[in-house]
Amino acid sequence: MDERVYEHAEVLVDWSARVERGDDVVLSVGPDAHELAVAVAEKLGERGANLLATYSSGELERAYLQAHDGEFDEDPAHERALVENADVYLSIGGGRNTSAKADVPSEIRQKRRKALKKTREARYDTRWVSTVHPTRSLAQQANMAFAEYQAFAYDAILRDWEELAEEMARLKALLDEGEEVRLVKEGTDLAMRIDGRTAVNSAASVDYDSHNLPSGEVFTAPYGTDGEVAFDVPMTINGEAVRDVRLEFDDGEVVAHDAAQGADVIGEILDTDEGARRLGELGIGMNRGIDRYTDNILFDEKMGDTVHLAVGRAYDACLPDGESGNDSAVHVDMITDVSEESRLEIDGEVVQRNGRFRWEDGFEG
Known part of the structure; x- marks a missing residue:
């Protein structure tokens, strides 16, 4: 694995989230963020944290929203409870299509955002950090070659x-x-x-x-x-x-x-x-x-x-x-x-x- 992936994971766990032994950590992983997720999981194990990984996919969410009638349960307790019981929430983006949800009707998106308001607020009460794993879809969106995009991303992430x-x-x-x-x-x-x-x-x-x-x-x-x-x-x-x-x-x-x-x-x-x-x-x-x-x-x-x-x-x-x-x-x-x-x-x-x-x-x- 690219050594920069391990460096990224170390910055995320140690500098960004300040993970400590015994912390309950939710790790949300995008479809193409597998390598960084593995490196982060290793770091969390070294720190003695408690890991729960979840899968976050724009295409999965699109399928759900397109099929839904838009009458979402206000404040779904099971989703909020997951976040409320976490000390740290780490989100690693890395999807296969940066426009996966482009055709979801705006009124459906708005209703979903409103329904999840208390879940978002609970996440903001954790030591939450969002990052991305450099992927080919992000490189394409940036109109860059993949290796060029990797170098760009790590120049921004692996700073003093x-x-x-x-x-x-x-x-x-x-x-x-x-x-x-x-x-x-x-x-x-x-x-x-x-x-x-x-x-x-x-x-x-x-x-x-x-x-x-x-x-x-x-x-x-x-x-x-x-x-x-x-x-x-x-x-x-x-x-x-x-x-x-x-x-x-x-x-x-x-x-x-x-x-x-x-x-x-x-x-x-x-x-x-x-x-x-x-x-x-x-x-x-x-x-x-x-x-x-x-x-x-x-x-x-x-x-x-x-x-x-x-x-x-x-x-x-x-x-x-x-x-x-x-x-x-x-x-x-x-x-x-x-x-x-x-x-x-x-x-x-x-x-x-x-x-x-x-x-x-x-x-x-």
Whole structure:
């Protein structure tokens, strides 16, 4: 087996999830993630953890949803109980078809998401981490040769995470002290309140309130959003291509939307529930090990020279104790490229211009 697979497993188990002896671990495995799952199982055995593996397939889920009448049981107890009794939940993506559920009707997807809301919340109470095993389907989606994609993925995953965490801490400090963020570029002039929020230094470890591997972003939970924003990084959302999305906000809520492609997809998301029309996240990418777009949000939103915003659910880690942020059954990220003719301001001070932070070489104040 490729030695990088074992290194990936070690980072996931030790750095990301901080698995300890006696931990009850649920391991969700995609169809083509077998090699990484085997390596992770070995690491879990070495740690003395308790393993339960489950199978996660887009094609399996499609078959179920296509056949269902859409009247899902609210909060299925057996599924929630599995997660509630876990200390750690590890998800290893690696499907055979990245668009396996593209033809599932949107109303069925929405009802399923709503029915599983309490299960998702229970998973968020575990030390949960999501990652992917580099597969041929992901390489194809990224328009890359398989070996090329493997090298790309491991460059993003096998980082010196402590070093990156130290750099990202500088941006976290600025966001924690700030009251308003403003993002300006062509087609975008957006202001967001951030006072009273805590930014997350997302260094790919639960110890940093970070739950993705790879990671490499700093994010917070904005509110009071006003203005317009253009998302120019192509994406696939719910199995459908989405291009050049535009959102207009007034008093924190999306009041208009459009897209060159996939406008209906965006509309369906915004109509999921009341919270789907408000922002749940402002994220700033800082992982320069990711050097190209791959049509995979796990990588693309972490890329340096990008900012992403998510409509829907806000993460509790960004909120004061006892305060609930934006609530929704969805959390959908969209990305804008800030490498040229752009600036990011905190309380009127430019902290990033044309993708370069003020502590980096090449920054122009």
